Amino acid sequence: MTLDCLIAGVILQDAEKMSIVLLGINHRSAPLSIREKLAISYGEEEKALGELKNIPHVREVMYLSTCNRVEALVNMKPTDTVVEELKASITSRGNLSPEEMGKCLYVYRDEDAVRHLFRVASSLDSMIMGEPQILGQVKEAYRLCVGQKTSGVILNKLLHHAFSVAKRVRTETAIANNAVSVSFAAVKLAKKIFGTLDRKKVLLVGAGEMAQLAARHLMDNGVDEIIFTNRTYENAVKLANDFHGLPVEIELLEEKLGDVDIVISSTGSPDCIISGEMVTMALRRRKNRLMFLIDVAVPRDIDPAAGKIDNVYLYNIDDLQRVVDENLENRLNEAEKAESIINEEVARFSEWFAALEVVPTIVDLKNKTEDIVKREMKRSHSWMKNLGGEERENIDILVNSIVNKILHDPVVGLKKESRDGEADSYVAVVKKLFKLK
DSSP states (O other), X not given: OOHHHHHHHHHHTTSOOOEEEEXXXXXXXXXXXXXXXXXXXXXXXXXXXXXXXXXXXXXXXXXXEOSSEEEEEEEEOOOHHHHHHHHHHHHHHTTOOHHHHHHHOEEEETHHHHHHHHHHHTTXXXXXXXXXXXXXXXXXXXXXXXXXXXXXXXXXXXXXXXXXXXXXXXXXXXXXXXXXXXXXXXXXXXXXXXXXXXXXXXXXXXXXXXXXXXXXXXXXXXXXXXXEEESSHHHHHHHHHHTTOEEXXXXXXXXXXXXXXXXXXXXXXXXXXXXXHHHHXXXXXXXXXXXXXXXXXXXXXXXXXXXXXXXXXXXXXXXXXXXXXXXXXXXXXXXXXXXXXXXXXXXXXXXXXXXXXXXXXXXXXXXXXXXXXXXXXXXXXXXHTTSOHHHHHXXXXXXXXXXXXXXXXXXXXXXXXXXTTOHHHHHHHHHHXXXXX
């Protein structure tokens, strides 16, 4: 029996049977218009975690919010009531009706929840399979729930296992070779529109990882100049220094729109920062020369109305799916290898999790036999005191060896039944036969 099983068993000894549940939406189940309503603004993660943790019978919870998914991972008492309260809590954040959420929200339980998490961490469930950003986002979500003390034995074990699985997938398959990202897809789409990016000017709005990746891909594809702007000007300056670009203050955004051919926006703003009117004015200053706008933010940064203006091409994060699909065929064989790894690791974790149900009974059984041995050895003290130290030690070893061999088959049997999902009746019998609490 492993140490973490023993620790978890002690924690769960007086608790009811628990279940792992994962529920949420992603880019496959919900359109952008739904996802952007549920996306959490920066700084609101703690509040969301607190609301979910306060739901009765929820023991542990992690909340993951990215451009492509909003998911809650929960260790809880397995009742439909709790699941409905979790759904209601998530739905209320976007003021969505139950009907709207019912069409796009998925719920996975236990082994299916574990498999989904492993696939997410390994980037098999990403819009661009093999992209590396999602693992960092899962780790950040985990760090937050640890910091807010909403994780415990089960989620700690599960998340660390997920990180290990992701590492195995990247090490043992080529799924991440020539890895692409949303930023790469955006640059590839720009090349299709213009034919070449040589001597093109680009405005990058935002200074996060998406902007950094886009800048790198743009430089590799021969853009003439990159202008960086961000709400925090110092971050724009840093990126500009890293990529030999030009930093500008966010207040000059409207003015600079007329100077560039391509705009890629990826801020965390809750509202549009580029209006259709701003694009119209920029186009006039450009004498109607083509403008290419890519909005990879959730919620969106650019007013969708801008896409209806002549000589303006506007794409959002969902539009990039078509570009992404072109890369998927080459990854299918590697994805099959990755799925095999995940199935293997799901079985390993499920065995550990199932064993938790019988661990308290095994601990009680071993404790009772140890107490019996101690009492009987104490009663035999009068005649054992005449024995030498080595003889007493040999008797002690012999007695404990006999006890362990007697317990071996019941313990192995309990573990086997836990793996087969039939532990309840066997636990009850062992408790009754040995008069365990």
